[in-house]
Amino acid sequence: MPFARTALVGVAVAASVMAALLPASADDVTAALAAPSVRSSIAGESFYFAMTDRYRNGDPSNDRGGATGPASVTGYEPASDAYFHGGDFVGLTGKCDPADPTDEGMGRLKRLGYTALWVTPPVVNRTVQGSSAAYHGYWFLDLTKPDPHLGTEAQFADLMTCAHRLGIKVFLDVVVNHTADVISFRGGDYSYVPIEQRPYRTAAKRAFNPWNFTKGTVFPALRPSISFAKVPVVQSGFANAKGPALLNDVTRYHNRGDIDWSTCVGRCEMDGDFFGLDDLMTEDWSVVQSLAQAYGDWITRYGVDGFRIDTAKHVDPYFFSRWLPLVSATATAAGRPGFTSFGEIWLTDAAQLSEQMLARQLPSVLDFPFQDTVRKYVSNQATGGSLKALFADDDYYTSASTNAYGLTTFLGNHDMGRIGFFIRTDNPSESRFQLERDLLAHDILYLTRGVPVAYYGDEVGMTGSGDGKDKNARQDLFPTQVGAWQAEPRIGAPPIGTGSSFASSDPLQAQIVRLNTLRREHPALATGAQITRAGEGGTFAASRIDAKDRREYLVAFNTGTSAQSLTVPTSTPSAQWTALLGSGTAATDAQGRASLTIPARSALVLRSTSVLPTPGAPSVRLKVGRDDASGTYRAEASVPGSDPASVTFVLRTKGSAAWSRIGTDDARDFRVYLDPARLGRGRAVEVAAIVTDSTGQQAMSTSVPVVLTPLF
Helix, strand or coil, X not given: CCXXXXXXXXXXXXXXXXXXXXXXXXXXXXXXXXXXXXXXXXXXXXXEEECHHHHCCCCHHHCCCCCCCCHHHXXXXXXXXXXXXXCCHHHHHCCCCCXXXXXXXXXXXXXXXXXXXXXXXXXXXXXXXXXXXCCCCCCEEEEEEECCCCCCHHXXXXXXXXXXXXXXXXXXXEECCECCXXXXXXXXXXXXXXXXXXXXXXXXXXXXXXXXXXXXXXXXXXXXXXXXXXXXXXXXXXCCXXXXXXXXXXXXXXXXXECCCCCCCCCHHHHCXXXXXXXXXXXXXXXXXHHHHHHHHHHHHHCCCEEEEECHHHCCCCHHHHHHXXXXXXXXXXXXXXXXXXXXXXXXXXXXXXXXXXXCCCCCEECHHHHHHHHHHHCXXXXXXHHHHHHHHHXXXXXXXXXXXXXXXXXXXXXXXXXXHHHHHHCCCCHHHHHHHHHHHHHHHHHCCCEEEEEXXXXXXXXXXXXXXXXXXXCCCCCCCCHHHHHCCCCCCCCCCCCCHHHCCCXXXXXXXXXXXXXXXXXXXXXXXXXXXXXXXXXXXXXXXXXXXXXXXXXXXXXXXXXXXXXXXCCCCCCEEEEEECCCEEEECCCCEEEEEECCCEEEEEEECCCCCCCCCCCCEEEEXXXXXXXXXEEEEECCCCCCCEEEEEEEECCCCCCEEEEEXXXXXXXXXXXXXXXXXXXXXXXXXXXXXXXXXXEXXXXXXXXXXXXX
């Protein structure tokens, strides 16, 4: 269940101190440790997520992947939503000419304003499993080369060359927890067996726990017949099908049976077979190295800019701390120092999601809490207070190297379904307002913190057939032969029939161009500090701060059925404001209050014509208390005034002279969370806060003692 918010309980209090009163030693600490709030290497990017097989068919000769025979062999059946349809690298590349309006490939993405492309796994897959083909790319056999249904190595290289020529980064979807299902179990019993019931055993029959071998120690030798809960047997014809070759060894898998989703909590999610797919023994260092080498080759050979990591929750807790450094070293050697990754961890509570991200040392994750909240808000099933609560939880992600600005935000995806489907089903009696709600959802995606990810087809109003999930949300952009998709309702456009979605004039496309242009011309709307100003009824408002130009923007949303007026505080008093999105002007009074009117189901963006006023000398107070919602300690700083300052939190072992940075927060309320599991259970520490105002003036609080005792 979601965590509840709790008040601070008295662990310690602190005093404020003016910069002018700091002793010299404190000044030294301030100068050395105060730091701007971090931004990831993809901050400011705008992603387009394309399922290659469903985007565009540029080379019909590869539709069957070089095979002949029925769909059960070739995997190709364009009239079925479960098989390959012909989309490929050539189709996605297109003419590589944004100036050519007929370029439906990368040139089109450039015209829409996207700066990054995420593509589904391009590697060789098991063509057919059960009653479906691997058009999606998540059933890999061979990581070392492209799937022949999608194209050749040269054609993938052409895609990369085109993308980089147009200034577009390319992120590969990668799978590290499972391969295609080619391992069966003797006796045919696939039910999961916990390690407590039947432990792993070495080749010498000694019981062992794989998690004891995740620090680089030599993994024990195993035997298929005695080491696992199930005896693994490779299916006929697949004995040497996997690449790298190490993955053909059945002792490199957990072999415990399928995850039971009705009962599984905890370890079973990490060593059970994910819907029957062969679950890799990621505790084995040789598996870690093999995966790093195979995926690293895509960086070295093609210049891939980053990874989206599928099912990141389903590897052992130590995997990413071992695998990611190997990948990063390869990227640096290949001339990609900004290489980064974001993982898929399907949790909708920020405290839980951030814990998974930080504990596993992931640079970023897909922001499922954002998707869940925005869906409900634009469908008028939640208030502006829900957005306010969402962004209030952003501090859970703050560390010395991460924060919520690096989260990848989205409205829907290839598993859960599309935002258009949600809007259509959440508001069945409001068909004439569905377009406005879809436009509002995209406004929120592009104008609030995070790195926006658009799911291909949303820009032409695709919704989804049937339940709208999984296969029903993976439509063709090129003319489709799937009957349900031809008749499927769309938002902002009629059903596509036998036509091409590339010819669509859906108003969503025009709005996406407008939003991407706004982010490019006004970087504060993409990467500026976000300060919540209001969240009540159907409205929400926040400031975005341009730290370089010392200028403030206001973004406001209204999901209600009528225009709403609200008065919000700002950091820029006695100023005029001009509209960049929406219409009208506004002014702030001497106290910095702005009165706004936001039309129904719409957004408003305003820019101050004045720079921020020069603040007086800053001061800061610090308190630290328990956060029962997350089992951590919450350090919270208060800074007088309304200046958009930032606060760096620092920590040292009690009695030590050496401080280390916990993280920097640039939005009120200023907070970070101290996790005993990461910082040291039972460790006695001192915590302090350093404020830096918008002109660079600084002050440091007195330190607060804390003993990091686990809360539960």
